[in-house]
Amino acid sequence: MEEDEGPAGGAEQRHLRRRAGTERCPSPSRLDVSSSRFDPLLALYSASTPLPFPSAPCFNNLAEYESFQRGLLRPRGRRSAPSRRGPPASRSARRGPPAADPERIQRLRSLMVNAGHEQEAAEGGGTARRRRAPRNVLTRMPLHEGSPLGELHRCVRDGVRINVHIRTFKGLRGVCTGFLVAFDKFWNMALTDVDETYRKPVMGKAFYAEPQLSLTRLFNRLKLQDSSVKKGADSKTVSEELALTNDSQMLGSKAGSGRGRAEDERERQKRLGRAGEKKMPGDSSHLAARGEADVGSGTAHTEGASAGGTRTRSQSRRKRRPKVDYQQVFTRHINQIFIRGENVLLVHLAH
Amino acid sequence: MEVSHSVKERTIAENSLVILLQGLCGHITTVDLRDESTATGRITSVDAFMNVRLAEVSFTDRQGTVSQLDELFVTGRNIRYVHIPDEVDIRATIEQQLQAIHRVRYFGGRDKGRKEFPRAKYK
Numbered sequence: 385m386e387e388d389e390g391p392a393g394g395a396e397q398r399h400l401r402r403r404a405g406t407e408r409c410p411s412p413s414r415l416d417v418s419s420s421r422f423d424p425l426l427a428l429y430s431a432s433t434p435l436p437f438p439s440a441p442c443f444n445n446l447a448e449y450e451s452f453q454r455g456l457l458r459p460r461g462r463r464s465a466p467s468r469r470g471p472p473a474s475r476s477a478r479r480g481p482p483a484a485d486p487e488r489i490q491r492l493r494s495l496m497v498n499a500g501h502e503q504e505a506a507e508g509g510g511t512a513r514r515r516r517a518p519r520n521v522l523t524r525m526p527l528h529e530g531s532p533l534g535e536l537h538r539c540v541r542d543g544v545r546i547n548v549h550i551r552t553f554k555g556l557r558g559v560c561t562g563f564l565v566a567f568d569k570f571w572n573m574a575l576t577d578v579d580e581t582y583r584k585p586v587m588g589k590a591f592y593a594e595p596q597l598s599l600t601r602l603f604n605r606l607k608l609q610d611s612s613v614k615k616g617a618d619s620k621t622v623s624e625e626l627a628l629t630n631d632s633q634m635l636g637s638k639a640g641s642g643r644g645r646a647e648d649e650r651e652r653q654k655r656l657g658r659a660g661e662k663k664m665p666g667d668s669s670h671l672a673a674r675g676e677a678d679v680g681s682g683t684a685h686t687e688g689a690s691a692g693g694t695r696t697r698s699q700s701r702r703k704r705r706p707k708v709d710y711q712q713v714f715t716r717h718i719n720q721i722f723i724r725g726e727n728v729l730l731v732h733l734a735h
Numbered sequence: 736m737e738v739s740h741s742v743k744e745r746t747i748a749e750n751s752l753v754i755l756l757q758g759l760c761g762h763i764t765t766v767d768l769r770d771e772s773t774a775t776g777r778i779t780s781v782d783a784f785m786n787v788r789l790a791e792v793s794f795t796d797r798q799g800t801v802s803q804l805d806e807l808f809v810t811g812r813n814i815r816y817v818h819i820p821d822e823v824d825i826r827a828t829i830e831q832q833l834q835a836i837h838r839v840r841y842f843g844g845r846d847k848g849r850k851e852f853p854r855a856k857y858k
Contacts, residue, residue, distance in 0.1 A: 516852070520749045520833050522826075550815070553769075565825045572752040574825050584771055720819035722755060724785065727769070727815045 455489035521568050528569075536573075539564045539733060548573065549729035550582065556729060558582025558713075560721070571725030578718045736831070737780070738839045742851055744783035749836050756781040756817055758828035766809060767816035771797040774807050785811030 413419040414426050415433050427433045443449045517523070528534040539546050548560045562578035737760070739745055748754045756778075765775045766787060776792030792807040819825065842848050 518837075520836075521751055521754060522829060522833070524750060566752055566755065566829065568751040570751060574752060574755055574819070576825075718818060719821050720823065720825065722752065722817040722819055724811075724814050724816070726812065 453489070455492040521566070524569070525567065533567070533569065533571075535733070536564065536567050536571075536731065540566065545734045546575075547732040547734060548575070548723060549732065550580075550723070550727050551729040552585040554585070557585065557727075560723065561734070562721070565720075568725070571728045571731075573723045573725070573728070575721050575723065576719065578721050579715065580718060580721075581713060581715045583713045736835045738832075738835050739782065741783075745836055745839070747783035749833065751783075752829075753781065753783055753785050754832045754836075755819075755825060755829050756785065756787070758832045759817070759819065759823065762820050762823065764820055765816075765818040766814055767818070768809065769813045769815050774809065776804075776807065779806075782811075785814055787811070787814065787817075 410423075410426060410430065411421070412434070413421045414423045415430055416422060417427070417436050441452065443452065525537050525540065528537060538544065543563055545561060546564055548562075550557045550560060558581050560575060560578050560580045562575035565574040565576050567573045739748065748757060757780075759778050760780060761777065763775070763777045765773055766789065767773050773795045774789055774792050775795075776789035779788040779790050781787050787809045789807045789809070790805065792804040793801060794804050794807060795801050840851055845854075
């Protein structure tokens with residue numbers, strides 16, 4: 385082998401001989417990368433190979449080196465990296481074409497290394513993140529100041545009782561009155577202490593007659609809103625009068641708000657008006673509190689007391705009128721309810 | 736306290752009242768649907784679009800026919816009301832769910848783990 389490689393072999397021989405003589409002092413030029421007498425094999429196995437640039441950054445591959453040169457990567461290795469926040473942040477912050485300007489790289493590097501250090505020292509870990517205010521459904525509620533949703537937030541803050549008009553596929557379904565706990569931008573609402581007055585949507589032949597009624601129903605509702613007491617005197621048949629008096633008794637016994645009573649009366653009047661238009665003879669509108677089995681809502685016991693009373697009254701009424709009224713208005717009390725915003729027609733603040 | 740695995744669903748839920756419904760998982764409640772039918776059962780899961788899965792359901796359809804179902808899936812759009820059980824505190828449930836999301840988002844410490852939002856902006 386030594387004969388084959390001429391100069392290299394000679395160098396080896398010389399190296400071996402020298403090694404034998406002086407134990408561990410190869411000429412520094414042999415180990416110096418920049419010299420012409422650099423011996424790579426020696427450099428690899430020597431224990432005292434000097435590093436040409438001791439503080440040079442170490443990279444795992446060329447891609448890392450490239451990233452560093454573009455100023456995106458903080459040098460690792462000897463200098464312990466304080467944190468990794470610098471490079472990922474800058475990488476995400478600047479998604480455009482990177483600037484290969486060395487000055488820029490220097491600036492960035494100094495920013496990362498020094499400023500990163502100082503920031504770490506000054507703030508704790510938590511405050512660095514808390515710089516960005518949390519944005520969630522609760523913090524977004526007060527943000528709508530000056531807009532209708534801001535009014536909703538006022539209702540949450542001040543505990544204003546609101547009436548939420550609920551829509552069916554066409555028109556008004558009913559009203560939920562309660563206290564608002566939370567809402568969001570879709571008008572989803574969480575209400576407490578809710579009294580709901582509603583009517584199932586009419587189907588069948590009457591469904592086709594409905595379009596004519598929807599506008600007039602709205603006008604009736606507005607009209608009756610102003611003069612609900614006056615309309616009470618205009619009952620047409622004796623049975624209707626009976627129904628009214630029965631209902632007022634029932635409402636008096638119900639632990640409902642005054643507002644709720646007005647709502648029920650309005651519903652009744654609305655249907656009285658409609659009954660007139662539909663020309664259904666002897667049909668009386670009556671309010672029935674139905675005991676609905678609402679599991680988990682805790683309404684059963686409150687309904688039972690009033691429902692028992694009204695059921696007997698409605699049964700006696702039904703004996704006189706065999707026809708069933710599909711336009712029955714229902715009322716129920718629910719302690720806590722969530723309403724999907726899609727179904728909200730309007731929100732009316734009760735003073 | 737199961738948070739969705741999707742970042743998109745997490746942010747949608749975090750910024751809307753769906754998070755309240757997600758906090759109701761495991762409770763027995765009644766869901767009133769858009770077509771006047773009702774479903775009473777235990778909420779298994781709610782996603783960011785308010786799609787609800789219920790178990791051991793007593794389903795009353797709009798004609799009034801009651802049926803017992805092992806599982807029911809309701810599309811979010813078809814929901815009108817969700818009755819909230821009396822023992823549930825609305826504000827507390829929302830805050831618990833928000834904390835769960837916060838824990839998931841900042842899992843693994845400050846510098847480890849995947850980050851959802853840019854941590855800091857450098858010029």
